[in-house]
Amino acid sequence: MTEADPRLVVYTCITAAYDEVRPVRHAEPGVRYVCFSDRPVDAASGWEGHPLPRADLDPVSANRYVKMHPHALFPEHRRSIYVDGNFELGPGVRAFAEEALREHPLALFSHPERECLFTEAAKCASIGHGWIWSYAKQLGRYHAEGMPARAGLYECGVLPRAHHAPPVQELMAAWWQEFRAGVRRDQVSMPYLLWKLRTPCKVVGPSRFRGGDTRFILHPGHSPSPLPRLLRGQLNRLTPQFWLLRRGHG
Numbered sequence: 693m694t695e696a697d698p699r700l701v702v703y704t705c706i707t708a709a710y711d712e713v714r715p716v717r718h719a720e721p722g723v724r725y726v727c728f729s730d731r732p733v734d735a736a737s738g739w740e741g742h743p744l745p746r747a748d749l750d751p752v753s754a755n756r757y758v759k760m761h762p763h764a765l766f767p768e769h770r771r772s773i774y775v776d777g778n779f780e781l782g783p784g785v786r787a788f789a790e791e792a793l794r795e796h797p798l799a800l801f802s803h804p805e806r807e808c809l810f811t812e813a814a815k816c817a818s819i820g821h822g823w824i825w826s827y828a829k830q831l832g833r834y835h836a837e838g839m840p841a842r843a844g845l846y847e848c849g850v851l852p853r854a855h856h857a858p859p860v861q862e863l864m865a866a867w868w869q870e871f872r873a874g875v876r877r878d879q880v881s882m883p884y885l886l887w888k889l890r891t892p893c894k895v896v897g898p899s900r901f902r903g904g905d906t907r908f909i910l911h912p913g914h915s916p917s918p919l920p921r922l923l924r925g926q927l928n929r930l931t932p933q934f935w936l937l938r939r940g941h942g
Contacts, residue, residue, distance in 0.1 A: 696768055697768040700723045700773065700789050702772070703726040703727070704777050705728040706731075707744065710751065712777075714779070717780070718783040724769070726740045728743070762855035771793055771854050775908060778910060779908050781907070782905075793852055795894065798857075798893040800847075800895055802899070804847075807844060809839075809882075812845050813831055819925045820922055
């Protein structure tokens with residue numbers, strides 16, 4: 693049996709030079725900082741570097757595997773916070789985790805602008821993150837199962853979890869399955885799975901990552917959208933499926 697480690701794990705994953713490793717400037721006692729990457733991680737950054745656990749996956753899937761499998765990656769730890777690679781950590785992360793996970797095994801930030809996975813899907817399609825018919829097919833299935841519109845939407849770039857809790861492991865397994873079988877925007881499937889599985893979670897309020905949150909600071913990270921994605925977004929916006937999703941229909 694793996695010996696228990698009482699520390700909180702804060703971890704991230706950076707692949708294909710998609711983001712840069714941002715140094716840990718506010719290291720806290722009782723916290724372990726881990727970065728999974730396909731390139732070396734400088735120890736001076738404050739992160740403990742580890743290779744990607746799955747060499748058989750493309751960069752996006754490798755990132756999502758790390759994001760959705762803390763129970764497999766950290767069997768000796770009880771609690772973890774995943775952060776996207778374009779976040780900088782500020783002070784107070786450990787205290788935040790203790791409060792967020794005090795009564796529930798999962799904590800989520802609500803989306804500051806939208807509250808509906810159907811309109812979120814339309815937004816993703818409008819900027820070319822996949823083809824509209826992929827979203828329409830997946831969300832049509834959600835709608836057929838009874839998933840209501842405006843049932844909540846969450847920003848999943850910061851994920852505090854008591855990752856060995858059975859409801860969390862069930863949710864993560866289902867989330868990985870949805871990601872692998874459907875559109876590659878995990879934020880779209882999370883509300884559906886919370887509704888379907890009735891996973892206990894605490895909503896810690898709307899995210900303020902783009903200004904105001906001093907613990908998790910979002911930096912503009914990614915390169916400009918390539919031309920094929922821009923064209924795909926334009927084509928998506930011309931379809932009736934796009935306008936149905938935008939109005940909150942599956």
